[in-house]
Amino acid sequence: MVVIGAGLAGLQVAMRLGREGVRVLLVDHKESLANSIHTTGIFVRRTLEDFDLPEACLGPPVRHVTLYSPARRPLELASPHDEFRVGRMGRLYLHYLAEGQRAGVTWSPATRYVACEEVGSKAADAGSIIRLESGGRERRVRTRYLVGADGAQSRVARDLRLDSNCNWIIGVEDVFCGVPLDGPPRFHCFLDPRLSPGYLAWIVHDGEETHLGVGGYVPRFDPLRALQTFRESVANIMDFSRAEHLERRGGRIPVGGVLRHIAHQRGLLVGDAAAILGNEVTKAYSLGVNSPNHLTDRLSGQMMGVSFLTLEYSFPCVLFVGFNFGLSRRAFDAQPRVFTFLWRRG
Numbered sequence: 001m002v003v004i005g006a007g008l009a010g011l012q013v014a015m016r017l018g019r020e021g022v023r024v025l026l027v028d029h030k031e032s033l034a035n036s037i038h039t040t041g042i043f044v045r046r047t048l049e050d051f052d053l054p055e056a057c058l059g060p061p062v063r064h065v066t067l068y069s070p071a072r073r074p075l076e077l078a079s080p081h082d083e084f085r086v087g088r089m090g091r092l093y094l095h096y097l098a099e100g101q102r103a104g105v106t107w108s109p110a111t112r113y114v115a116c117e118e119v120g121s122k123a124a125d126a127g128s129i130i131r132l133e134s135g136g137r138e139r140r141v142r143t144r145y146l147v148g149a150d151g152a153q154s155r156v157a158r159d160l161r162l163d164s165n166c167n168w169i170i171g172v173e174d175v176f177c178g179v180p181l182d183g184p185p186r187f188h189c190f191l192d193p194r195l196s197p198g199y200l201a202w203i204v205h206d207g208e209e210t211h212l213g214v215g216g217y218v219p220r221f222d223p224l225r226a227l228q229t230f231r232e233s234v235a236n237i238m239d240f241s242r243a244e245h246l247e248r249r250g251g252r253i254p255v256g257g258v259l260r261h262i263a264h265q266r267g268l269l270v271g272d273a274a275a276i277l278g279n280e281v282t283k284a285y286s287l288g289v290n291s292p293n294h295l296t297d298r299l300s301g302q303m304m305g306v307s308f309l310t311l312e313y314s315f316p317c318v319l320f321v322g323f324n325f326g327l328s329r330r331a332f333d334a335q336p337r338v339f340t341f342l343w344r345r346g
Helices: 008-019 045-050 089-102 155-159 223-233 279-286 292-299 329-333 335-345
Strands: 002-004 025-027 042-044 064-068 074-078 084-086 106-108 112-119 127-134 137-143 146-148 168-177 186-190 201-205 209-216 244-254 267-269
Touching: 002 008, 002 127, 008 025, 008 089, 042 045, 089 106, 112 155, 146 155, 155 267, 168 223, 209 223, 209 244
Parallel strands: 002 025, 002 146, 025 106, 064 186, 146 267
Antiparallel strands: 042 084, 064 074, 112 127, 127 137, 168 209, 168 244, 186 201, 201 209
């Protein structure tokens, strides 16, 4: 088994298959998974409940949310539950990589996926020859099954002739420490079509780190210019004047819905490559794909073509704007009225 891409989806697939005794080669173009992180790593309660995420890789819980209309009129929401936690993503990636290696997964960093070629004319011997390049030298690996966890613009999808993403938005955020926090950890969500056309802008402050970001449809906005404008516009809400800038993250977010053709007898797509985001994550959980036995059954070809596993939350999206969490019963029941309130108040 070859897994291309060591984001959370790829790491989970490799680790779980390794624990089931499957020989797995995990490939990623990065030398270290702690570098050049693209995901903001905001985990919702369902994920926190369903997966044993290591405590040392999570920030403090967030129970408070403030929604802002385009005119910055706020609506305060609070939950009795820990609704969000921001992962310390470099630490989390390295944790799951180490778990995978302990399960027997072979790790190939700084390795570029080049292409794959179909081999075998019968189902029993069907597979692929994978071309990989590392240090200027190319090698070929034969595999029975290829897993594409290589992001929204998946080259594996192209080579396996599976569906590819064609609708996405761009998200970009800055991560800070040292930002003063007035009150409990809080998620700020801004509906503003000028800054984030078709999407949203956000600030999440968990008391340790602060993530400030925007997302929207290109070419309807300039992500970096919008990010700077947004930061300047929230000076009365959050003081970044003495903050330490830790890193900038950015990437594509598939928004066309889960792709229909994501698997066949030679491989499948997971995570962003299959556009499995937001509510589709909970649908995948409800199908039981967090069971390792179910996972290996599916990869052995018995249950192909169903929404698959992902832990990847590229940037805040409808999964929290749509109130997919247990806020106060009154607020949850009033979901449609909340949006009417926000937009009518302008």
